[in-house]
Amino acid sequence: MWKLIARNLLTAPVTEPPPPVSREALVELAAQVDKAARARLGRSLSIRQIDAGSCNGCELEIHALNNPFYDIERFGIRFVASPRHADVLLVTGPVTANMAEALQRTYAATPDPKWVVATGDCALDGGLFAGSYAVVGGVSAVVPVDLHIRGCPPSPTQLLSGLLALLEHVERGGVPR
Amino acid sequence: MAAPALGEWIQNLPGTNWEAVPAHRPVPRHVFDAAAWNDLIAMLAVADWELFGLWGDDDTIHVAVRDPGDGLLVVLSHPCPDKSFQSLGHVRPGAIRLERAAADLHALISFDGPDRRPWLDHGRWERSRLFASAPYPFLPVDGDGVHQIPVGPVHAGIIEPGHFRFHCNGETVVRLEVRLGYVHKGVETLMAGQPAFDAVKLAGRISGDSTVAYALAFSRAVEAASGAAVPARAVELRALMAELERLANHFGDVGAIANDAAFALLHAECGRLRELILRAAERCFGHRLMMDRIVPGGVAVDLDTGGADALAELVDELAVRLRHVVDIYNAKPSLLDRTTNTGIISAELVQRFAAGGFVGRAASRDFDARKQPGYPPYDALAFEVPVRRYGDVHSRVTIRVEEIDQSLGLVRQLLERLAGPAARTELRATLPAGSGEGLALVEGFRGDVLAWVRLGGDARVIRAHLRDPSWFQWPLIEAAIEGNIVADFPLCNKSVNGSYSGHDL
Numbered sequence: 193m194w195k196l197i198a199r200n201l202l203t204a205p206v207t208e209p210p211p212p213v214s215r216e217a218l219v220e221l222a223a224q225v226d227k228a229a230r231a232r233l234g235r236s237l238s239i240r241q242i243d244a245g246s247c248n249g250c251e252l253e254i255h256a257l258n259n260p261f262y263d264i265e266r267f268g269i270r271f272v273a274s275p276r277h278a279d280v281l282l283v284t285g286p287v288t289a290n291m292a293e294a295l296q297r298t299y300a301a302t303p304d305p306k307w308v309v310a311t312g313d314c315a316l317d318g319g320l321f322a323g324s325y326a327v328v329g330g331v332s333a334v335v336p337v338d339l340h341i342r343g344c345p346p347s348p349t350q351l352l353s354g355l356l357a358l359l360e361h362v363e364r365g366g367v368p369r
Numbered sequence: 370m371a372a373p374a375l376g377e378w379i380q381n382l383p384g385t386n387w388e389a390v391p392a393h394r395p396v397p398r399h400v401f402d403a404a405a406w407n408d409l410i411a412m413l414a415v416a417d418w419e420l421f422g423l424w425g426d427d428d429t430i431h432v433a434v435r436d437p438g439d440g441l442l443v444v445l446s447h448p449c450p451d452k453s454f455q456s457l458g459h460v461r462p463g464a465i466r467l468e469r470a471a472a473d474l475h476a477l478i479s480f481d482g483p484d485r486r487p488w489l490d491h492g493r494w495e496r497s498r499l500f501a502s503a504p505y506p507f508l509p510v511d512g513d514g515v516h517q518i519p520v521g522p523v524h525a526g527i528i529e530p531g532h533f534r535f536h537c538n539g540e541t542v543v544r545l546e547v548r549l550g551y552v553h554k555g556v557e558t559l560m561a562g563q564p565a566f567d568a569v570k571l572a573g574r575i576s577g578d579s580t581v582a583y584a585l586a587f588s589r590a591v592e593a594a595s596g597a598a599v600p601a602r603a604v605e606l607r608a609l610m611a612e613l614e615r616l617a618n619h620f621g622d623v624g625a626i627a628n629d630a631a632f633a634l635l636h637a638e639c640g641r642l643r644e645l646i647l648r649a650a651e652r653c654f655g656h657r658l659m660m661d662r663i664v665p666g667g668v669a670v671d672l673d674t675g676g677a678d679a680l681a682e683l684v685d686e687l688a689v690r691l692r693h694v695v696d697i698y699n700a701k702p703s704l705l706d707r708t709t710n711t712g713i714i715s716a717e718l719v720q721r722f723a724a725g726g727f728v729g730r731a732a733s734r735d736f737d738a739r740k741q742p743g744y745p746p747y748d749a750l751a752f753e754v755p756v757r758r759y760g761d762v763h764s765r766v767t768i769r770v771e772e773i774d775q776s777l778g779l780v781r782q783l784l785e786r787l788a789g790p791a792a793r794t795e796l797r798a799t800l801p802a803g804s805g806e807g808l809a810l811v812e813g814f815r816g817d818v819l820a821w822v823r824l825g826g827d828a829r830v831i832r833a834h835l836r837d838p839s840w841f842q843w844p845l846i847e848a849a850i851e852g853n854i855v856a857d858f859p860l861c862n863k864s865v866n867g868s869y870s871g872h873d874l
Contacts, residue, residue, distance in 0.1 A: 193697045196638065206641060241527045245552045247870045249577025249658055254527050255621075256647070259640035273525030289493040290551045291530060294522045320571055324555035325494050345577065347657060 207263045210356060211349045217339055217357035236268035237359055240278035240302065244295045244331065245321075246285030249345040250312040254282065256348040269355055275302040280358065283335075284311045286318040287328045299335040307358060310337045311351065313344045372416035375436035375443065382408065390446070392805035394593040396742075398431075398444040406447045406455060409434075413460040419723035420457065421810075422819045423467040424834040425475030430454050431834075432464075433808070433819060435723075440741050444808060444821070449477060456482035463722040463841045473498065474557070489550040489873060510536035510544050518855065522551045529869035533858075540854040545847045553873040560833045565591045565665045565800065565822075568830045572820070573660050575835055576871030581607075581614040582813025583835065583871075584663040586820035589744065590833075591665040591800070593807030594824040600795040602787065603667035604745050609680075609783045610650075610659045610668075611811075612776045616687070617646040618814040619769045619776075622866055623694065626766055629859040630707040635697060642690055649683045652676060665828075667797030677784055684780050691777075695770055708763040712849040712861030715760055722841040726816025727768040728865055732760030738812035750782050762864040800828045815839065815868060837871030 241254055257264040264270070272278055275298045287295060299308070310331035313319040317330040331337050341354035372378075379387065379399060386405040390398040401409060412418070413434075421433035421442065428450050435442045447454055456479035457464035468479040469488035476498075479485070492502025515538050522530035532548040556575055560568040572587035573580040585607055592599060599607075624639025647657040653676035654662050662669050672680075698704060716733040718724075729736055737754040739747040755771035757764040804826040811818050816838025823831040842865055849861050 193634065193700065196634070196693050196697065242523055243527075243529050243552070245554060246529075247574040247577040247580075248529050248868070249574065249580065249660070251527050251529065252578060252621075252658065256640070256644060259644050260637055261641065261644050271527060275523075285552065286554065288552055288554055290491045290553055291522065292493070294530065294551070298523050320574060321554045321556075321559065324559050325496055326553050326555035344574075344660065345658070347651075 206260050208261055211353040213360055214353040214357045217354045220339055237280050237362065238270055238272045238278050239280045239282050240272055240275045241282045242295060242298055244283050244285045244291045245288035245327065246312060246314060250284035253345045253348050253351060257351060262348045262352060264352065267356065267359065269359065278302050280307045280309055282309050282311055283331045284315055286314040286321040287331060287334050289326050289328055292328050292334050295334050307338045308335055309339045309341060309358065311341045312346060313342060316340050316342065372412065374439055375418050375434065376441045378412060393444065394805060394807050396442045396444065396808055398446060398806065400446050400448065409445060410455060410457060410460055413457065420461040420463045421723060422836040423457065423464050423471065425471035425477040426832055428452065430471060430477050432457065442742060452476055453478045453480045458483045467840060489553045491550055505548060507534045507546050508544065512538065514538050515543060531869050535855060537855060542850050542853055542855060545850045547843055547847060549843065549869060550873050552870045556874045557833055560830050563830050565824065565828045565830055568833060569664055570661055572835060575874065576837060576868040577658060578618055579813040579815060579818065579871065580658050580660045581610045581663060582811050582818050585611060586809050586811035586818040587835065588663055588665045589809035589811060590807040590820040590822040591824060593809060594805040594822050595800045595803050595828065597666050597798050597800045599667050599798055603796050605783055605787050606668045606672060607663055608746050609780060610654065610662060612779045613646055613650055614659065615776050615814040616773060617643050619773045620646065622863065623766060623769055626860065626863050627704065629863050630704055632701065632704050635694060638694060642687060645683060649679055652679055664797065666800055671796055672787060677788060680780065681784055684777050688777050691773055705763065707860060708766055709761060711762045711857050712853060712864060713761045714845045714849045716758065718845055718848055719760065722845060724841045724845055725838045727765050728816065728842045728845065730755065731757045731764035731768045733758050738810040738817040742810060750779055752779050762860055765864045802826055813838065815866065837868050839867035839872040843867045843872060
């Protein structure tokens with residue numbers, strides 16, 4: 193173990209510079225700023241992830257945000273265990289009929305102000321699963337969505353640039369819709 | 370009296386009670402009338418034949434049964450025009466949840482089933498059965514000081530949804546009951562009527578961590594049904610992707626298990642190694658998880674020389690770093706104390722449920738679909754299937770580490786073969802127009818994925834069924850946790866790592 197720690201101390205960290213903030217996401221978010229509300233959160237965001245029906249591909253890439261290459265916590269973004277502690281709900285999957293109520297209840301349990309980020313192509317409109325008897329649709333079919341991050345699944349870099357855009361937006365005093 | 374072999378027993382059934390179905394490849398399918406079905410249940414009570422799957426199809430219930438003696442796998446189909454059939458659940462407990470799913474999805478009812486509560490149906494579909502929306506009756510526990518801990522479907526961590534109902538006495542778990550079905554997306558209904566080339570995309574999204582295994586299983590079933598011959602290079606590229614997927618998942622999970630024992634160093638190191646594999650996959654095949662790279666008839670991408678070199682380098686690095694990981698793991702008594710003797714899944718249970726993957730192999734069940742029934746190119750590659758006996762978390766970690774070693778060897782062999790005289794003319798065969806039925810068994814990182822497809826003449830899927838290895842692993846977690854403390858549940862659960870989406874379909 194000491195060898196590994198020593199080597200990691202002696203070599204440069206593998207953590208990479210942040211990706212550029214997603215312009216696309218900024219545009220989507222900017223459209224939602226009505227009045228300049230005060231940023232209450234400072235430079236930090238707590239995220240509660242909700243799988244509302246995904247194939248778990250998105251979860252794998254969200255997990256990767258915590259690995260040493262992306263190290264999401266350096267930006268003040270961290271994943272929390274309870275919606276009570278969350279500013280952001282990061283929702284994946286086409287919303288299944290069996291998860292719709294759980295998603296609604298989690299949204300209701302999250303204190304204001306809160307933002308919802310729909311993650312992955314399925315979260316946008318149900319993706320390949322749209323039209324199934326067991327699928328309600330995209331995340332916006334159940335709760336209001338502030339930002340979509342596309343991809344099947346979105347890569348950690350795409351996720352990071354979308355979340356950084358949200359962080360920037362919040363810092364400028366953007367409010368959720 | 371020793372039970373006869375499965376094949377022999379079928380041949381000796383009265384000819385009026387069963388008939389063989391033509392054009393079901395590569396294993397036989399037989400139609401069993403009620404008498405033969407009855408006999409099958411009686412035989413299962415005495416024989417060691419394993420249940421590999423059970424699924425509904427209009428008015429027919431199909432089971433896949435395997436004789437571990439000679440490895441014969443057959444599909445037995447029982448027409449039930451009155452929508453009811455005699456349950457296999459009393460003799461093969463692995464059938465119970467599958468029968469409940471068949472009732473939910475096809476209204477095929479096992480009239481004497483040991484458990485007839487709804488399973489995937491939570492009463493929220495238009496087609497839901499009437500009583501499915503009633504509160505789910507969890508199995509009761511009585512006793513002084515027994516209390517319940519309900520967890521999920523939304524639970525802490527970045528994880529799929531499922532509900533865990535713990536009955537505890539103090540810290541000790543008296544009973545755990547798992548309720549699943551939250552991520553049921555109706556995949557099989559969506560597949561029906563789709564061209565095989567579209568349906569394979571859905572197959573690759575049944576369980577994202579096993580996208581390669583699923584796309585491969587589905588494609589192999591389609592190829593078996595239509596009689597397509599896959600080009601040799603494509604066969605090797607498929608195996609290369611499958612082994613990379615196995616490596617990425619095993620590394621990720623070994624780290625996650627250490628993390629659940631609060632040992633962050635290994636989590637960071639393993640997460641880093643997993644990331645290196647995903648980046649190599651992106652570099653070589655254009656997608657980090659290798660989604661949509663395997664298609665019926667072959668593969669969608671080739672490996673270039675630069676990619677092959679990058680993989681060769683990666684494998685060497687992983688082999689070295691794996692040793693560090695193992696040395697650290699073995700030198701930490703506080704970590705070993707958490708994994709050893711925790712979450713024991715007995716060999717007997719594993720046999721009864723025919724649990725595959727590292728869950729089975731950590732408890733004496735020497736089964737790996739790459740060896741038995743086997744499929745190319747594995748018949749031409751040298752590798753071993755590690756097996757342990759004790760069935761605790763530590764055994765499952767050890768199996769995974771040993772499997773990483775084997776997969777690294779397989780990647781090396783595959784790279785060597787792919788570098789040979791490049792017959793890189795063809796990566797994908799066109800599917801012959803023939804219709805038929807096909808079955809495939811593919812070893813994913815989690816265990817054997819079973820795919821069954823009925824194909825129409827225009828390469829359209831008439832009916833497809835995919836059975837995740839988790840079906841036979843989830844029930845065992847309930848046994849593994851009994852008598853353990855609540856705090857060890859994450860560790861036990863992660864060491865099994867059942868798929869929610871793969872199970873829920």
